[in-house]
Amino acid sequence: MYSSSIKTLDELKEFLYRAMQLEHATIPPYLTALYSIKPGVNQDATQVLRVIVVEEMLHLTIAANILNAIGGTPDLVRPDFVARYPAALPDGETDFKVGIQAFSREALATFLKIERPAQRPEHLVGKGLIYRKTPPDITALASHPSHEDLHFFSIGEFYSAIAEGIKYLEAEAHGAGTTIFTGDRSRQITSEYYYSGGGELFPVTDLKSALEAIDLIIEQGEGDGGGIYDDDDHELAHYYRFEELVKGRYYQKGDQPGHPTGPELQVDWEGAYPIKKNLKVGDILEGSELRGAAIAFNTRYGEFLQLLTRAYNGQPTLLLEAVPMMFEFRNMILELIRNPLPQHPGKNGSPTYEIPGAIKQPAATRQAEVNA
C-alpha cells in the first residue's frame, strides 16, 4: 500500500502545480472539439462545450489562487506543463488516454470519463495509491508528483489528497503559532477577471476558502455527493452536461442522474470537420502552409501561457489582454481545422499543442528536480 499523504509545504506546492497542469490539460481537447463543429449545426453541443471549457479556465485560475495563497509560484511555462497528447488520466485501477480529436461520439465518451464521479469498489477502499507503470513518453496526469508510477484512483481522490494535505499542514502550522497561508493577497485573481453564470472566482486566503475552492473544482466537474448539481443545487456538473449530449435531452431541476427529463436537443454526430487525431507538427508535410500555421499557433499558445504566468504572479490585469488572444486562437484553430491535411486524403489539420520548449523529459530528470 502506497500512501498519498502530503507532509511538507513543498510537496503541497508540487501537488498544486500538478492540479494546474491537470486543469489545463482538459482545455486543448475541449477547445479543439468545440471549434471542430461545423457552422450552422450542433448549436446545443457548442454551448455545452463552450461553458465547460470556460469553467476549466476558472478551475485553472482557482488552482493558481490556492498555490499563491500558500506562497507558491504558478508556472505555466515549465517544460512539462503542457501535456503531450494523448495523455493518461486515472480511471480506477487502469487509465485512459485523452487526445486531441474532433467532436464525435468517441470524443464525448472520453470527456465523460474525464468528468465521471468515481468511487472505489469495496475491495480497494483504504488501499492507497495504485501502482501502474507509465510509458516514458506519456504524460500521466494526476499522478503523484514524486512517484511517477503511483496513481490516484480518480481525479476526485487527487483533489482529496490536496485538501487533506492543506488541513494537515495548516493544523501543524497552527500548532506552531503560524499559518501556511502566507501568500501575498495582491496575487489573488478575483471576480473582476472572471465571470460567467457558472461559478465564482474568489480570493483564497485561509483554510476555509482553500477548501471551498477545491470543492468548487470537484463539484463543477462531477457534481455534489452523487447529485447532478453543484452544492448550491444550481449549476449542472460537467459530467451531466456531457451526458445531455449523449442522451439527446436536457436535465432539469429534480432529475435523477442518468435520467434527464428536460427539453430534447439535437446532436449531429457527423457535424464536425474530420481532423486527424493527435496530429503532430512532424506529421505535416514540410514546407506546407498548414505546417506553418500549426507552428504559428503553438508559438502563440506558448506566449499565451507566458502571459498567464505573469498574470498569476502579481499582475492580474494582464488577464484582460488574454481575452483578445483567445479570439486569435479561435481564428488560428479554425484555419487549421477547416483545411485539408496534405497527403492525408479526407483528413483535416488540427492544432497540435506542442509548445516550443515544452518537451517531456525522462522521469529520472524530473525526479531529481523534485528532490532538489
Added chain:
Amino acid sequence: MLFPLESAIKADAKTVAASGDYDIVIVGSGISGAIIAKQAAEAGKRVLILEAGTGANSTLSGYDNLLTTFYSAASKDNQSPFPLNANAAMPRSPQLRKLRAGETDSSTYIVQSGPYVSDTTYTRIFGGTTMHWEAKTPRLLRSDFKTRTIFGQGLDWPLSFEEVEDDYRLAEREIGVSADVEDQQYLGQTFPDDYVFPMRGLPLSYLDQQVNKGIEGTSVELYDKTYPLKVRPYPQGRNSIPNPAYDGGKGYRPIGAVDTHQVEEGGRCQGNTNCVPLCPVQARYHSGKTLAKAFAVNGKSGERLVELLPQAVASKVNIDPDSGKVHSLEVKIYKDPASPAHETITVKGKVFVLAAGAIETARLMLASGLRSTSGLVGRNLMDHAYLLNWALMPEICGTMRGTSSTGGIVDLRDGPFRERQAAFAIDIHNDGWGWATGAPTSDLLKLVDDRNLYGADLRRGMIDQVSRQLLLAFMIEVMPVESNRIAVDPQYTDALGNMRPILSFTVPEYTMKGAAYGRQFARTVFTRLGAQDHTQYDPSDFGYVAYEGQGYAIRGGNHLAGTHIMGTTKTNSVVDKNQRSWDHENLYLVGGGSMPTIGTANVTLTLAAMCFRSGRDILKSLH
C-alpha cells in the same frame, strides 16, 4: 439567467379569455412592460403580458435563429434579424423613398404623410426594441427637465431631476449599466459620493482615442461662450467588469444570456461590432432578462404570477361609458405569422398598461377612438434627428472594432445657446461609414467592380479604405410640436385589419439650426484631426431637408417619444407624472410617449426609470 420552459409561462388564448382575475394586463414585452411586470409579480400580483410577436426568440435557440437571419441578410439594417411578420409589422428603413410635395406614401407599414420622411424604427417582437437597441444609457441633464423655464423652448416636465434620480439608479441596476462616475460628471451631472455604477466603464475604442488625441485641449466658441472638447465614454447597458464597490460593497452580479437550460453565456461584452442590431452573446441588456426574473416569481400556492400570451395583437381599448375606466381589451390572436387568420378575444383585468412604444401605444389609443380630453394622443411626436458626417482619418484607426459606439463628444449637450438652437451629443461610430454609405459592403463592391482587386490586394485595399473611416453621428435635440404626430385612418390597415400609424413630421427649425451648426462643428473637428471630409447629402435622399440654402440628410434616431406626454393637468397632457391616464383611472400609458422632452439622451434609461415610478403607483392603486 434561467428562463422557465415555454410551456410554463405561455398562456393559452381560451384560458386568458375566460379568466377575469388578472390584476394587471400589459401590452408589450419591451423594457417598460417588463419592469412593471417584475415589480407587480414581486408584490404578488397576477400579470398577463400580451406580445404581438411570436415569442420564438424567448429561447436561446430562437434568439440564435435571429442571429442566423442577420448573418445571412444582404442588408444589415436594424431590423434585418427580425423575420417579416405582416400581423405584427414594423418599419423597415430600406424601403423608404422621398415624397413629392403633398404626397402620402402608404407602401410601408408606417404611412409616411410627410413632408419629412422618417426612417425611425421600433421592433415588434418579444423584448421589444431592446432586441436591437444601441444600449447607450445617458441620463437626462437637470436642465432637460425644465427647458421651457430655462431656455423658453419645449415643455417643462411635471417632475424634476431630483424626483427621478432614485429611479435612475433602479433603472441602472435593472439594465446593468457599465460606466465610471468620474467620466459622467460633466455639465452639472452629479452623483452621491458613494454611488458607483453596477459595472465599470467600458474602454474607449482605439478610434475614440485617436479622435480624442486630435481634439483634447481644443475648444469651440458659441455665442461668446467657450466649450472645451474631449471624447468621453458613454454609459452602456452591456456587461463589463462588475464593480465590487456597488451597492455599499455588495457588488453586482451581471446577467448573461437567458435560456431554458444553463449556457452561462453573455457574461461580458466581447466588443462585437454587430452588437447593434443583435448582440451575439447577449452581453447587451434586453428586456428578456428582466422578464426572466418576473417569470421566476411564484405565488402563494406555487403558481406562476406572470403569463405571456404571444401572437396577441391588442386591437381596441374598450371603455366603460359610465365610469370611464377601461373595461377590457380586444385582442386578435393569430395562429401563423404567414396567415392573417385570427380569432378575437376579450381580455379583462383590473389595471391596464399600454407599453407598446410611443407609436404603437398612440396608434392603439387612436384606433380605439381615444384622443383624450387634451386631444394630445399621438401629438408632440419626437425622435432625435441624426445628422451624419463622415471622413477618412489620416492613419489606420482600427475602425470596425468594438461595439457600435463607445465614446463621443458630449460637451454641446447643454449651454445658454439652447435658447436659440438645439443641443446635440456626438457619437463616434466604431462601425465606420456603414450608416451613411453602407460600408463596408459598398467599399468591397467598389474595390472589386471599379478596381478589379482580388486576393491580397483586395484585403489590403479593404483595410486601407475601411479602417480609416470616421463617422460622427450628431444626435440633435427635437422639441415637442403638436403638429408632429401619429394619426390613424380606416383606409390604411394591416393584415389583421388594424389601422396602421400615419406619420406627419416637420423637422423643427430649432433642430435644423442645431444641425447647421453641427455640420460646421464636424468640419472643425475633421480639420483638427487632419481627416478628409467625405460628407455629402443627396437631394434625392428620403430624409433630405433644406435649411437656409443648404441641404442636410436627416435620419431618425429610434428614440420615439411624446405621443402621450405627461403634464400637470388633463388639458395640457395625456398622462400624469405617474404615467396614469387623466381620463381613464385604471389605464397607464407608459414609455417614451410620456416624455415631454428628450434632450440629448437616448430615451431608454429615462423611460425605464419612469416605469419604476408607475409600477409603484399601480401597486398603490390596487390596494
